[in-house]
Amino acid sequence: MATLTVKRLWKEYGNQVVLENINLTVADHEFVTIVGASGSGKTTFLKMLLGIEQPSRGQLLIDDKPIAPEPDQQRGIVFQRYSLFPHLSVMDHVLLGLEFQGAPFVGRLFGTRRKQAVEKANEMLNSVGLYQARDKYPAQLSGGMQQRLSIAQSVICEPKILLLDEPFGALDPGITSDMHDLILNLWESRRMTIFMITHDVQESFKLGTRLLVFDKLRHDPQSPEAYGASITYDIPLRNGKKTQASAA
Amino acid sequence: MPRLINLHPRRSSALALSALPFLLLLIVYIISSSLRLADNADDKLLPALGDLYSTFKQYALEPDQRSGEILLWLDTLASLKRITIALCISTTLSLFIGLCIGIIPLLRAAFGPFITVASMIPPLAVLPILFIALGLEETSKITLIVIGITPVMIRDLSQRCMELPTEQLIKAQSLGASTWLLIIRVVVPQMLPRLLGALRLSLASAWLFLISAEAIASTEGLGYRIFLVRRYLAMDVILPYVLWITLLAFTMDWMLRTLSRKLFPWAES
Ligand SMILES: Nc1ncnc2c1ncn2[C@@H]1O[C@H](COP(=O)(O)OP(=O)(O)OP(=O)(O)O)[C@@H](O)[C@H]1O
Ligand SMILES: [Mg+2]
Numbered sequence: 001m002a003t004l005t006v007k008r009l010w011k012e013y014g015n016q017v018v019l020e021n022i023n024l025t026v027a028d029h030e031f032v033t034i035v036g037a038s039g040s041g042k043t044t045f046l047k048m049l050l051g052i053e054q055p056s057r058g059q060l061l062i063d064d065k066p067i068a069p070e071p072d073q074q075r076g077i078v079f080q081r082y083s084l085f086p087h088l089s090v091m092d093h094v095l096l097g098l099e100f101q102g103a104p105f106v107g108r109l110f111g112t113r114r115k116q117a118v119e120k121a122n123e124m125l126n127s128v129g130l131y132q133a134r135d136k137y138p139a140q141l142s143g144g145m146q147q148r149l150s151i152a153q154s155v156i157c158e159p160k161i162l163l164l165d166e167p168f169g170a171l172d173p174g175i176t177s178d179m180h181d182l183i184l185n186l187w188e189s190r191r192m193t194i195f196m197i198t199h200d201v202q203e204s205f206k207l208g209t210r211l212l213v214f215d216k217l218r219h220d221p222q223s224p225e226a227y228g229a230s231i232t233y234d235i236p237l238r239n240g241k242k243t244q245a246s247a248a
Numbered sequence: 249m250p251r252l253i254n255l256h257p258r259r260s261s262a263l264a265l266s267a268l269p270f271l272l273l274l275i276v277y278i279i280s281s282s283l284r285l286a287d288n289a290d291d292k293l294l295p296a297l298g299d300l301y302s303t304f305k306q307y308a309l310e311p312d313q314r315s316g317e318i319l320l321w322l323d324t325l326a327s328l329k330r331i332t333i334a335l336c337i338s339t340t341l342s343l344f345i346g347l348c349i350g351i352i353p354l355l356r357a358a359f360g361p362f363i364t365v366a367s368m369i370p371p372l373a374v375l376p377i378l379f380i381a382l383g384l385e386e387t388s389k390i391t392l393i394v395i396g397i398t399p400v401m402i403r404d405l406s407q408r409c410m411e412l413p414t415e416q417l418i419k420a421q422s423l424g425a426s427t428w429l430l431i432i433r434v435v436v437p438q439m440l441p442r443l444l445g446a447l448r449l450s451l452a453s454a455w456l457f458l459i460s461a462e463a464i465a466s467t468e469g470l471g472y473r474i475f476l477v478r479r480y481l482a483m484d485v486i487l488p489y490v491l492w493i494t495l496l497a498f499t500m501d502w503m504l505r506t507l508s509r510k511l512f513p514w515a516e517s
Binding site: 050070071077082083085097101106108153159 | 416512
């Protein structure tokens, strides 16, 4: 269970205002899609949710507690690219989180505990269609497989909140539909809250239960950095795909 | 006719092409040597190939009249021991320090500038200090090699650490990794092939420092021998010794490359 509350949030870099006065409450198990012009601060917002950037003013609360100022297991992240580990096989990627949590000193599991972890990982790999590729290294995977692996690696740790920054932006249009089914299925079965940035408005309507549009309310042509973006539209979506995915 | 940059040799011709410079050098040597010897039969500068071979055989197979030792093996063992110990120390040091500086911002702030300055000290200028402080024995020679190559290796490795995509480090943290787990499961495994790479690059300097130290104070060793016989213009000893050192260095490099490929297949792009 995770409710996210954002109160009067501002973010500035030097004298450039990126985000101004963001207020938001997101209920548990919501699928929030975020769109907005390039440079409107979407990634910055996600970074603050993740804890790698701190707000200049305002508060970010998960279940009424301030968000930890560094990444932790509550919040999973899938970047557009570069987040896989070149030295780990597909199987090792999925095991990694379980090993971090199960073995804080050696970082590896042995014996029956490893067997249990491998079983869990196999199940995960099956559900993202990577079981056949479990001995391959990232360099041997296609772009779509890499993103599925990155998602699986985060989801197996059962984060309350999953953050996705244009996860399918670099993929062929042909395979994004498969990826949509995959993410909807995981969202349904694991009951996470998802925040996903996308450039594709259609995608945001198809996947989300709620759509946020980031844009500048005020604009000063003389000094464009004087005003930041806020949430200009907050649209609840009746998600048809949701019932479809749960029926499947 | 395709452009020159698009002409690639076949495997067999590539092999022949790579042998070409070696053959050329050999031919130039034989011609120059025989010209000089025809002029003056006692010339010592460029001995005939046969002389080089027989001297080398004598050094490699026959015991020395004075000491009763087989000199080539005595020298080789002494030198290899020194350089191997030094390389092990340098590798371990640079892995630890390079990693700390590369991954932990506080340690980078504290020691980064120091390492940068330290790597600018000309190691040979420190040699007299080492001899005074540590004596003329093995310790000072090994220390010279370590001082000579470690700072550069540390800088290389910490640079590589910093080049790791931040996405990777953030992802690992979001999977629950502590700093320690991040280091042992994410950073070290990716740094090991880099470490072997850095080691290979510093082999040449390591040999340079070894031979310099041996030339100045030693009683055996490949560098010692070369500088000893220099007094008698014994090119028939020096040239085979130089070839032998080159061969040893090349073999070490080749072994490290093979090891790296075996241990880290994922690192081959
Ligand atoms: N570390 C930083 N230092 C200074 N300015 C930054 C920093 N990170 C982002 N910015 C600025 O903040 C603004 C918003 O950047 P952000 O990456 O959040 O945009 P975005 O909405 O994700 O854009 P895109 O759709 O292109 O990914 C940009 O103008 C950018 O220049
Ligand atoms: Mg962005």
